[in-house]
Amino acid sequence: MSQPTAPSSPSRGRVVVAVLAVLAAAVLAGVSPADAVQGELVRIMYVHVPAAWLAYLAFVVTLVGSVGYLVTRRFVFDRLAEASAEVGVYFTGLAIALGMIWAKPTWGVWWTWDARLTLTAIMFFVYLGYLALRRATAEPAVRARRAAVLGILGVVQIPLVHFSVVWWRTLHQPPTLIKPDKPSIEGTMLMALLAGIAAFTVVYGLLVARRMELARLEADLAAAEASLDRPVAGSAVTAPELGEAR
């Protein structure tokens, strides 16, 4: 039985770095100029794009964790895949929600079925399914194996989602940053966007580390409880007190 250990709180340094990064990004997003066409709406981009970037990053890390688990059968990789997928689903949802808020005044509708939007929604639901699959499977080894297969297959969607705007004519604008020629964005805006991406990445790292720690503690707790089950003595099961009533 592995002895449960106390939760190690994340080093204060990492939290401070994350807070500072987010603050810096927020200031840059605030002082950067309004867009010539969109006006102030452009500021949604400074969260929308980093959130979408984190979705890609998170699901690639889930792939890494899944492959790592299948190759080594070490649960730390499974926890990495799980933590990253949870954070990824959250940020995919955030990117979709912010996109909708931006789309209503810009396009005139909350939602439309162009390739980028539809594929992003499908990616969101596939990884939501990944999390539901994890919830539905109790046995850790079986859960890790099944989830790993889905975590590997799911990653196929990332290039589809990202390049959908290049391969097919969509309503969604093509990429501004990751494209063959130089980014088509004014300098201050680019700085604000890059700062946002950097800050979100730091936050992502913090969240995943925290979530993995939590998963490890849960696993330890379950293991501790399971080992108490067989010998009746222990904290969970004690001798009945009913005898005194006789």
Place this chain on the structure above:
Amino acid sequence: MRRYAKFLVGAGILVAVLGVLIVNLNDNLVYFQTPTEVVERPAGDARLRLGGQVVPDSVERTATETSFLVTDGRVAVPVRHVGAPPDLFQPGIGVVVEGSWDGETFRSDTMLVKHDENYSPEDPERPFTSP
């Protein structure tokens, strides 16, 4: 590791199939057609989406309608949009209009403004104005 060889083969086939799909589905996955395409392929009464830039100086507004030309740089199509256009609608911007042919004009009832990938400040001279 032999077990994963099968998995890799499967993944390879999947990627290949997806590649073929991406190339072949091109026509079906586009969100809108360009003016050149709609002129070359007459659609009859069918509804379709037409996308392009609004030709500057072609916009005429009345109380209920907005008329303008949509171009892809080669062909310009006259569009009559019924209803209020979105706030961002302006000469030179990209639009996608949904509707059908009414003679030589494209009659639209739904208009989406298509933003492009270029971001530039309102006033390039003063990039650091706070909002």
Place this chain on the structure above:
Amino acid sequence: MEPLVRLDALRVDVGSTPILRDLDLVVESGETVGLFGANGAGKTTVLRVVATLRRPSAGTARVLGVDVASDARFEVRRRIGYVGHLPGLYPDLTLAENLGFAAEVLGLPADRVGEVLAQVGLAGAADRLASACSHGMQRRAEFARQLLVEPELLLLDEPHSALDVDAVDLVEGLVARVVERGGGAILVSHDRDRVAKLADRCVELVDGRLR
């Protein structure tokens, strides 16, 4: 005074196959009866009829003064305690929530749940899902539920299965409690010796008849 249980010429068929035939049995107040027999002898069926959960095909069964085939059975059910050999806990609720539901239905204060779980030695497992508990722990929780319900008639099906030494004492304590208050109990088992220790008298069921 009418006995707790009176079975007269009881017959139970499944389809056209008789499970119980011409069964007569009386359990008086303050009495503990052991019912033993081989697998398939019909022991569980007797208990389910007495628990009002199964209608007789012929004959009569009166429990706590009412006929089990009449609508009056709903009135006496609360006074019957039955622990079947499969656990009757909701697997997706914790032990405390399972018992809390019973307490809520019976209008008992919620802190009784903690008390009875402690009495059966499950204080440390109160917040564990029933599905995460071993069979023996679930049986203990079932006994805790009987402490909550305080039945006048206690029906235990294979009370010793899946229990450790401590929990076997628990069965004895539970039966003693019910009998002390003027109730009675029927204990069903394939193991004559264990039941005989607890029971005032034993009857054997062979092929659906008492011997």
Place this chain on the structure above:
Amino acid sequence: MIPFRRAALAVARRELRRERRRGTVAWVTIPFGVVALLLVPLAVGTEQVLLRRIGPGLYWVVVLLFGVLVAVGDHDGRSQRDATALLGIDPVAELTGRALAATLLLLGFELATGVAAVVLYDLPVVGLPQLVVVMVLVAAGLGLLGTVAGAVAGAGPGAALVPLLVAPLAVPLLLGATQTLDGFVQGRSTISWILMMIVAVTVSAVVVVVAAAPLQEGR
């Protein structure tokens, strides 16, 4: 005998607590319903005008077909049923409590998929009072029907039958819901459709009361 209200409320709370532990509605049924709303336009066409016209109908079909899955809940095995019965709970109270819990879950399902439908199909939200009445009536009707069907079909392989048993019986609810809102938009009187739904819900409630004892005891 245990007071009816207390027993029914305890059963409802128990069922809601079980759903919270399982998370089937929140994690599977609602996302699946939203996926259905997302996929149907890929098959019928994605024009905004068309979707605004057929969107409400698609929404109610999704509510009906997926709502059945919410309403059925999880059926108990025999040992759980025995244990509950011996607490002295009236079979009618047991089913009433289950139907109550199902109705509340269905309201949550309707709300979540409703927001999704409004956003996806760009639907105008009109006639809020009528909409609220219709949503409550559909939830109550489906909750009652699903509970009865669940008790009829029982656990195990029979449980797969439930959607087939309920869907045809829920037609009055579907018609009432779509016609009430349609009627509101076109300025027609909607009271007769609402009355029809109330009748459908009442009939389902009567079925629960009459069928409870035979269904719960007859096995």
